[in-house]
Amino acid sequence: MARILIPLAQGCEELEAVTVIDLLRRAGLDVVTAGLEAGPVKASRGVMLLPDVLLDDVLDQPFQMIVLPGGLPGADHLDRDPRIRTLLERVTRENGYTAAICAAPKVLASAGLLAGRRATGYPGVLEPLNLQDVAIDTAAVVQDGQVITSRGPGTAMDFALELISILAGKEKRAEVEAGLVR
Template identity: 40%
Template sequence: MMKVIVFLAEGFEEVEALTVVDYLRRKDIGVDTVSITQNNMVKGAHDITVIADKKIDDINNLDRYDGAIIPGGMPGAINLRDNARVIEILSIMNKDDKMVAAICAGPIVLQRAGIIAGKRVTSYPGFEEKLKDSIYMEEPVVRDGNIITSRGPALAVDFAIEIIKYLRGEEKAEELKEDILYK
């Protein structure tokens, strides 16, 4: 079974994180929600507290994972961007050509990891100037090789669909669309 990490930091955007977790699990993609602190309880940007499956210090074998996902939200994206272990994990996954995905303000984490230079990306409006060296696009979801980015909370479903398409193929993405009455 394919498996990914969804990083959670204080102030994460709940819709962006939990929609992705739900939809990936529906299509048999294992997801570990990972707190970047020593506390499994992580409060989102809108005061919804989530119990993460793991803490970042529990992540020691990246070979078990096929990718990592960065939700947006403030100050969640800043907290992820400023976490050296998150940056290290994203850099390794990118080097190993594994999927790295970020939504909303999340692409600032990819910028810090140095993995979007020359790549087509998108983000929440207003973050484009923070994504130096990338090719910025005002599209709902942008995929460039192993990098997937999206603009914001209303696009969490489209973001999840693109991740499923990348990891499990078009057929599984279409199944999800049918399952959730997307069409």
């Protein structure tokens, strides 16, 4: 079974984080939420999230996917954390998946993981980075190889369902989606 890491930073977008965590767990996937620091995470709209573990406690554990929720300043905290960069590089090297939504695709860009790829993100997040070798798309979800990006809170469900398709197959996605009464 695929093991997924979702780092939670202060100021993350709660709709994105909770939607992805919830739907991946509905699919029976092994989801680990990890706080960058001890204690609850106060999300961008004031919702308090309680991570499963501290990030330091899982740094050496294997993951097949890392999913970065967006939101500000959450994505900035992820971008400045060298542990996140190390994890992204390791998962990429091990042929795993890296996924980011909203403002978090800029973390993938900073790590060099969007070079030569198509990607999307919250409007205005990637464009100022002058990424000459990234084709910025406006689709709700974009997969280019092992990298998956999405636009924002309104696309969180589509993003999570696509991650289920990738990790558990289209039948599992259909099963989870049916239970959502979409």
